[in-house]
Amino acid sequence: MLGVAPLLQPRALALVSLETVLIVAAVAVATYLRLGFSEGVLVLATAEGMAKVGLIAAVCQTCLYYSDLYNWRIVADRIETFVRVLQSLAVTSVILALIYFWYPRVIIGRGVFVIAAGLVIATVIGWRVAFEWIVRHVSPRERLLLVGTTAAAVTLARELHEKHAELGVDIVGFVDPDPAKVGMPLINPGVIGTIDDVPRIIRERSVDHVVVSLSDARGSLPMDKLLDMRLNGIVFDHLASVYERYTGKIAIENLRPSWFIFSSGFRQTPAQRAAKRAIDLAAAVIGLIVCAPVMLVVATAVKLTSPGPILYNQRRVGQNGRVFLMHKFRSMREDAEAATGAVWARTDDDRLTPIGRFLRSSRLDELPQLWNVLVGDMSLVGPRPERPEFVDALAQEIRFYGQRHVVKPGLTGWAQIRYKYGASVEDALEKLQYDLYYLKHMSIALDAFIILSTLKTVLSRQGT
Numbered sequence: 244m245l246g247v248a249p250l251l252q253p254r255a256l257a258l259v260s261l262e263t264v265l266i267v268a269a270v271a272v273a274t275y276l277r278l279g280f281s282e283g284v285l286v287l288a289t290a291e292g293m294a295k296v297g298l299i300a301a302v303c304q305t306c307l308y309y310s311d312l313y314n315w316r317i318v319a320d321r322i323e324t325f326v327r328v329l330q331s332l333a334v335t336s337v338i339l340a341l342i343y344f345w346y347p348r349v350i351i352g353r354g355v356f357v358i359a360a361g362l363v364i365a366t367v368i369g370w371r372v373a374f375e376w377i378v379r380h381v382s383p384r385e386r387l388l389l390v391g392t393t394a395a396a397v398t399l400a401r402e403l404h405e406k407h408a409e410l411g412v413d414i415v416g417f418v419d420p421d422p423a424k425v426g427m428p429l430i431n432p433g434v435i436g437t438i439d440d441v442p443r444i445i446r447e448r449s450v451d452h453v454v455v456s457l458s459d460a461r462g463s464l465p466m467d468k469l470l471d472m473r474l475n476g477i478v479f480d481h482l483a484s485v486y487e488r489y490t491g492k493i494a495i496e497n498l499r500p501s502w503f504i505f506s507s508g509f510r511q512t513p514a515q516r517a518a519k520r521a522i523d524l525a526a527a528v529i530g531l532i533v534c535a536p537v538m539l540v541v542a543t544a545v546k547l548t549s550p551g552p553i554l555y556n557q558r559r560v561g562q563n564g565r566v567f568l569m570h571k572f573r574s575m576r577e578d579a580e581a582a583t584g585a586v587w588a589r590t591d592d593d594r595l596t597p598i599g600r601f602l603r604s605s606r607l608d609e610l611p612q613l614w615n616v617l618v619g620d621m622s623l624v625g626p627r628p629e630r631p632e633f634v635d636a637l638a639q640e641i642r643f644y645g646q647r648h649v650v651k652p653g654l655t656g657w658a659q660i661r662y663k664y665g666a667s668v669e670d671a672l673e674k675l676q677y678d679l680y681y682l683k684h685m686s687i688a689l690d691a692f693i694i695l696s697t698l699k700t701v702l703s704r705q706g707t
Contacts, residue, residue: 258374259304259313265366266300270351273359278352286351295351302338303363306331309699312371324371332360384413388441388450389482390464392419392427392434395496396456399486401430412489415448420464438468445477456482491661492676493683495643503646508683518687519622527617534610541572541607549596551577554611559628562651566631567620570611574599606701612654624690625653626678629671637671644671647678650685655697657681657689 274296275283286292307313310331312324336356343350389400404414416435419425427434436444441453453472455464473479483502486494503509511519542553555573558566575594595603602608615621621628626647629637638644658677662670681689 269362270296270359277355303335306335386451389417391456493679527613530613548598560634572608574602574608622651628652660696
């Protein structure tokens with residue numbers, strides 16, 4: 244589970260697990276109410292009956308997931324939660340109706356789902372209101388004390404502080420070697436003591452971890468004092484590691500090559516590489532066959548709506564810096580870069596063809612890249628391939644940018660599902676931090692998570 248574990252915070256696991264139990268219980272109660280206790284027991288006591296209950300629960304939770312109801316920001320909004328739960332159950336009803344129409348043998352009992360739907364609405368909404376209250380008032384949070392007040396440390400800490408509700412982390416304050424800085428406000432709270440005050444602050448404020456910024460640790464902190472504290476049982480952690488654990492990205496500012504060399508992860512066995520390639524081949528073959536009718540329709544639409552070729556073949560940088568031709572359905576005018584040369588694509592690009600915006604938002608323009616996956620230029624999951632013109636410039640401006648080319652680029656990736664559409668050097672830097680996280684934690688399990696998240700994004704038409 245390397246790579247997926249950091250994403251599954253205890254509160255998310257609790258939400259999903261208990262919600263599954265509640266949905267199954269609601270369906271079971273509905274079965275008893277509709278069929279009677281004796282007949283209900285006979286149905287639910289069999290493996291076939293429980294499979295039917297499991298089908299309802301699985302479809303229901305899939306719809307909840309695709310409605311973003313496991314997004315922490317949505318969970319915290321009660322009105323939005325209520326609306327999305329109703330929408331999810333409406334879609335669940337349609338999906339189950341279609342399944343029951345084609346496979347009537349999986350019906351648990353006529354009218355059971357109607358009763359279950361009402362129970363699920365009440366149960367899920369009630370549980371989520373209770374869960375939100377528990378998280379805010381009862382659930383334990385990891386309390387952090389930060390050592391060091393450099394700009395880099397404050398920048399990383401600010402993101403943790405702003406997302407403390409969804410991350411389950413509290414920053415109790417900063418300490419600094421300079422006594423003159425005590426009381427200085429930073430992100431709220433500010434500097435609450437010096438290095439000598441760390442043991443006292445830990446006792447008084449129930450600190451779980453003392454977090455040290457790597458940039459501060461080199462030369463400006465009294466390491467002998469920190470060592471004495473460590474030997475006396477105080478737990479220290481690097482700010483970069485904490486940031487990685489909670490945000491799903493690696494902060495590259497102030498990192499040195501030695502961090503990559505000695506850090507855990509960044510390793511794939513031959514068996515993992517072979518498995519990833521086998522999955523790529525199978526998915527590309529099946530995808531090309533299944534999507535052939537869709538691709539024919541898209542190709543016809545592109546041809547009829549604008550002059551020029553159907554496919555747009557563009558040079559991209561692949562594994563180990565090798566340049567290859569990436570194929571896409573053309574979504575821009577044929578002369579889109581005639582006057583400007585290579586420029587960043589934008590979300591509101593005025594160079595798009597009449598059908599181009601739809602192709603991009605639906606990701607249908609990416610379907611020809613299944614051929615790139617088939618021939619080995621790309622993988623299903625990996626860093627997004629960039630144009631050579633941009634790679635040369637970005638490699639000069641952004642440290643470690645070249646490291647993203649140690650693996651094959653992907654149709655989708657960790658950066659693509661975690662960050663908005665990028666069209667600047669700043670966006671490239673942000674996406675690189677996600678790419679490096681993927682390289683460190685790369686696994687089949689993480690790939691599966693990314694693919695499922697991508698499907699959700701495509702089906703919900705999020706992003707561009």
